[in-house]
Amino acid sequence: MSTYRTLWNLSGSPPVPRNLVWFRSDLRIADNSALHAATSPAPDAGVLGVFVISPGEWTAHDVAPARVDLILRSLRVLSGDLAARNIPLLIVTAHTPRDVPKVLGELAQRYRVSALYFNREYEVNEARRDHLVCTAFAGLGIDCTPFDDRVVLAPGSVRTLDDRPYTVFTPFKKRWFAVLSDHGGVRVLRAPKDQSPTGVMPSEIPASVEGFLSPVDPSLWPAGEHEAIKRLRRFAASRLDRYKSDRDHPAIxxxxxLSPYLACGAVSPRQCLLAALQANDGLIDSGGPGPVQWxxxxxWREFYTHIVQAFPRVCKHRAFKPETDRIAWRESPRDFDAWCRGDTGVPIVDAAMRxxxxxxxxxxxxxxxxxxxxxxxxxxxWRMGERYFMRNLxxxxxxxxxGGxxxxxxxxxxAAPYFRIFNPVSQGRTYDAQGLFIRRFVPELAGLDDDAIHDPPSLVRARLGYSGVIADHASARARVMKAFKALNAEARVPRAPDRTQS
Ligand SMILES: Cc1cc2nc3c(=O)[nH]c(=O)nc-3n(C[C@H](O)[C@H](O)[C@H](O)COP(=O)(O)OP(=O)(O)OC[C@H]3O[C@@H](n4cnc5c(N)ncnc54)[C@H](O)[C@@H]3O)c2cc1C
Structure with missing residues (x-):
């Protein structure tokens, strides 16, 4: 116990109240509601930051090693930015989410913390964990103050006229604009000023965590909020105008x-929105088509976050439309593996998976x-694909x-109506007409012309060592139609009109 106590006794300073900021998916110092509140009161209140490394939670939630790697590197940048303001970042490990209240409680006692600040996470397990932490801290006589910071408007604040959550995007968006306007628009918070020194040393950030070795080149994802803001500015200055026309073409x-930076919180959604508004003369749903679309x-990100909070079943591997949980999906480890590897024989699908x-x-x-x-x-x-994505994104x-x-x-x-089924080859022809994206990720097809590259003839496939197709689109389409129609036929009572929209 305590480096802190020793230093404090040596310096002879009186005990100061200490605020603890628990960083999670908000790894930045600018526009961070919890950090801003913790650093705003009495200037002599010492402030500490903490991040809990939780390998058990990462495994349980299928967090990708590439994401863990970006988080660790972002922590290093965050730690430096905080240290420059006399806020040491401490790193502790809780092997499972159940250990988090104890680990944080011990740390709070060791450093004589008087208040805990954090930004809410809305997923079921995370919300439960936070509740347990607040209960444990109440037992220790430490105040907990959570903030809504992960989205621009707090889940629960955008509801229909009859006070229900929205389940359709367009009316949600309309209401979201109205609520934002009622709130006086969007405002971002400054990074904190220098704080009183605490005498506490920041922790070392581990280079990696066992079991999470990233297969992805880290130079693809430079870490930290400076990088995120640089990307945001560059995008707003040079690509936002053309976003509506370019956004569907993967070769462009x-x-x-910015999604990796939004996911770990190196940039906030408010900062993104503000950049778009600034580029669009302050207009939110009119003006340039690029900013409006962006x-x-x-x-959409806000919508899906609100859905998670209003319909927690979607965090529990349940379908949003409960009746679709009766669909008897195919089990085919061989086809699933081919999809994962990018070896389905459909060039645009394989390029994407690669x-x-x-x-x-x-x-x-x-x-x-x-x-x-x-x-x-x-x-x-879909749950198998959802998990594969989480494990790799x-x-x-x-x-x-x-939501996706x-x-x-x-x-x-x-959702997409069940009868609107993409033809993947046509999608490739439409959105990667010259096969530029396919050529980049499926190099064995690079020499084919713009037409053949989307659906190479069998002999050509064999010659190039590229797979034959593993599914016939027309018969697959018929199978889907049959399965969904059977669901509708099974429904005994006519469906009540959806009153959630207004
Ligand atoms: C099957 C599927 C799985 C997805 N999984 C994820 C995921 O795990 N994490 C994730 O951040 N996004 C996910 N998305 C949404 C979207 O594909 C990504 O947000 C987007 O491709 C990120 O690229 P960008 O930052 O260049 O987005 P931009 O086009 O520049 O958009 C800006 C931001 O808006 C948000 N956004 C854009 N499109 C969507 C969307 N359709 N739904 C929700 N938010 C959106 C993202 O935060 C994105 O960073 C998924 C979509 C689908 C169809």
Whole structure:
């Protein structure tokens, strides 16, 4: 016990109240609600930061090694930024989520903390963990103050006129704009000023955590909020204007690629929204088509986060539309493995999966194509794809991942209707017309012309060592139609009108 106590006694200073900021998915110092509140009161209140490394929680939640690697490297940047303001970042380990209250409680006592500040996470287990921590801290006489910071508008604050959560995106977005306007628009918080020295040394950040060795080249994902802000500024200055026309073409550098930084909180959604508004003369739903579309995508992230909080079943591997949990998905480890490897014989699907496997990231259009392909063409349970994505994405975020998967599988809120099934070859021809993206990730097809590259003839495939197709789209489509129609026929009572929209 205590380096701190020794230093404090040596310096002879009186005990100061100490605020503890628990960092989780908010690894930045600017526009961080919890950090801002903890550093705002009496200037002589010492402030400490803490991050809990929890390998058990990461495993249980399928956190990808690439994501863990980005988190650890982001912590290093955060620790330096905090130290420059006299806020030491402490790193502790809790092997399972159950250990977190005890580990944090011990640390709080050791450093004589008087208050804990953190930004809420809305997933079921995370919310339960936070509740246990607050209960344990109440027992220790330490105040806990949580903030809503992961989204622009707190889950629960955007509801229908009859006070229900929205389940359809467009009316949600309309109401979201209205609530934001009622709140006076978007504001970002400054990074904290220098704090009183605490005499506590920051912890060393481990280079890696056992069991989470990233297969992805870390130079693809430089860490930290300076990098995130640089990317945001560059995107807003040079690509935002063309976003609407470029965003669906994976061979074009047309999107922000900020999702890994939003997932670990190196940048906030408010900072993103503000940058878009600044580029659009302050307009939110009119003005340039690029900024308007980009803002809409940010609101999709908000929508899915609100869904997670309002419908916790989606965190528990349950379909948003409960009746679709009766679908008897196919079990085919061989086809699933081929999909994972990028070896289905459909060039755009294989290119996309190889992009994920080598970079930890996949373009949004491709996420829709491969998710639709797994759930419709291969008729494999969306939960398997959802898990594979989480285990490999550097930007894995339960709300958006689950939302995207259930959208593609037609089991989710505001999902693709089951009869609108992407033809993956046509998708490739439309969104990667010259096969530029396919050529990059499926080099064995690089020499084919713009037409053949999307569906090479059998003899050509054999010559190039490229797989034959593992699923026939037309018969797969018929199988899906039959399964979903059977569900509808099974429904005994007519469905009540959906009163959640207004
Ligand atoms: C099957 C599937 C799985 C997905 N899994 C994830 C995931 O684990 N993590 C994740 O962040 N996104 C996920 N998405 C959403 C989307 O594909 C990514 O957010 C986007 O591709 C990230 O690239 P970007 O940062 O360049 O996005 P941009 O096009 O620049 O958009 C800006 C930001 O808006 C948000 N956004 C954009 N599109 C969506 C969307 N459709 N749904 C929700 N938010 C969106 C993201 O935070 C993104 O960073 C998934 C989509 C699908 C269809």
């Amino acid at each position: 550098d047309g999107t922000s690629v 803002i809409s995508e940010l609101v 992009q994920l496997n080598t970079t930890g990231w996949m373009h949004n259009r491709l996420r829709m194509i491969v998710a639709m392909y797994l759930t419709k063409d291969l008729f494999i349970d 550097v930007d894995g975020y339960l709300a958006s991942n689950n 998967w259930q959208w593609s599988a037609s089991t989710g809120t505001d």
